[in-house]
Amino acid sequence: MSGPERRFPRSVFGRGSEPDARFSLANERTFLAWIRTALALLAGGVALEALDLPVEPHWRLAASLLLIALGVLAPAQAWWGWARAERALRERRPLPAPAFSGPLAAGVALAGVLVLVGLLTR
Template identity: 65%
Template sequence: MTRGRFPASVFGVGDEPDARFSLANERTFLAWNRTALALIAGGVALEALGLDLHPVLRLIASLVLIAAGLALPVIAWVEWARTERALRLQAPLPGSHTGLVLSAVIVVVGVLIVFGVLQR
């Protein structure tokens, strides 16, 4: 067990994996966080720019983007921990549905924007 590393639920189990795999896992976590920032920025921009869309649909699309951007870092942290724990235990890597959920969010926002254009 390695002392002083957070979170203990991850670093307190198994053996130290090859650093390349841990660093790749961390890069994935950071990429999800960049995506979250982009979602929040997109949601703010959509509303702040006041595009010529139906106001209610524009607001809903903005809120969906911002909510997804707020949830994504939490989901990314959980997935990082699950993957790192699996690496340390030399277990199969866990599956992820984050990409599918994020794709669904983007489709919903796209549909809201299309309807927002048609309803103006």
């Protein structure tokens, strides 16, 4: 057996026709960017709690947990977004809008506000 039936996931590669490799590779780079973002969010959340920063502990913990939660969700977005975009490429449809960008931006902004409040209330 060779071809799309052996590629994982079949729900992506079993549809449509093979797109231009440049577009698939760009989609893969976007996937990897989401993974790097997840690592940065996790590292930021851990560092916020691990370092002795002059931030009120409850606000620091809240910001840390929020960053870690976003870091746990980002790989799911990476996979889901990659699959949606790859299917669209294979089926010659318009690319879908990213689903997690808004909540990610709001969550990072909220974490920043939590740290700021924690700095000001210490």
